[in-house]
Amino acid sequence: MSGKLIKYRIYCETDSKWEFVWREENQSQPTTCPVDTNHNINSSSVAIVDERSELKVQIQEEKITTGGHFRLEDYTFTCLGNQTTFFEFSIPTPSSVLSxxxxxxxxxxxxxxxxxxxxxxxxxxxxxxxxxxDTTFTVTNTVIENAFLGASCNLFDGTNTDEVGFIIGIDSENSTITVQNTPSNTYSPLTPTYVRIGVKMANDIKLPYLPNGGYMEVGQSKIGASHLPANTITRVRYKNNTSETKECHVLYEYLY
Structure with a gap:
């Protein structure tokens, strides 16, 4: 059973830029643009740029020792009224998340x-x-090897994306996974259609009314720290339900 993934580079002539796509080693090299299959591509530009035999994003108890240095980061972003704002940050070195x-x-x-x-x-x-x-569907070997219960999952075919909730079942014998929600679009394995996951640390929490202000903290009650590889992205979502512009602060405590 192979767990190898290959990253290809392909030039999109429609957008005049390089695009990248992961495929299993037993799949043929890409012949369409991974962003939009209707785009024109330069078929002679296809090249392998990376290979991975194992890919995991699972947050787990720290197994890789850091230097034990403590750091607190303050990430600040502006949220306009009646809009949803996304903000991303990452640490350039391996780290162990405290909260x-x-x-x-x-x-x-x-x-x-x-x-x-x-x-x-x-x-x-x-x-x-x-x-x-469908909430149960057949997947490739690398999905079975890298998926885990509770992972936030979506399907992506280069054009359409559907969030299908958390993975709630993994059947390695029949090579299927079960998710919470049905997709809004149909998907073909010939496109191909990718299975993508992430680890939700906060599942769209409605904030309480705190007259004197305060904190909402994730990880405070957890014993130990969770290891993250270098440059792992954390994506924050803030939905401002009033017309007032707000400045948001996310404090990130970690060991490095």
Whole structure:
């Protein structure tokens, strides 16, 4: 059973830029643009730029020892009124997460906050067509090897994307996974259609009304730290439910 993924580079003539796509080693090299299959590509430009025999984004108890140095980062971003804002950050070295904190101002009550670590990480592809009524579907070997219960999952075919909720079942014998929600689009394994996952640290929490302000903290009650590889992206989502522009602060405590 192979767990090898190959990253290809392909030049999109429509967008006049390089695009990148992961495929399993037993799949042929890409022949279409991974962003939009209707785009024109330079077929002679296809080249392998990276290979990985194992790919994991699972947050786990620290197994890789850091230098034990403590650091606190303050990531600040502006959230316009009645809009949803996404903000991403990462650490350039391996780190062990101690906690995430959102500074909750008195005017933030009723807004929504969410966060995901390692969003849209490709772990493989579907192995058979997926319809709009399907929550269980066949997947490739690398999905079975790298998926885990509770992972936030989406399907992506280069044009359409559907969030299908958390992975709630993994059947290695039949090479299938089960997710919470059905997709809105149909997907073909010939496109290909990728299975992408991430680890949700906050699942769109509605913020409380705190007259004197306060914090919403993730990880405070956890014993130990969670290891993250270097440059792992954390994506924060803030939905501002009022017309007032707000400045948001995410405090990130970690060891490096």
């Amino acid at each position: 995430y904190k959102l500074v909750v101002q008195p005017n933030m009550g009723g807004d929504e906050f969410g966060g995901i670590v390692g969003p849209d990480t490709i772990i493989g592809a579907i192995g058979s067509p997926v319809g709009t009524s």
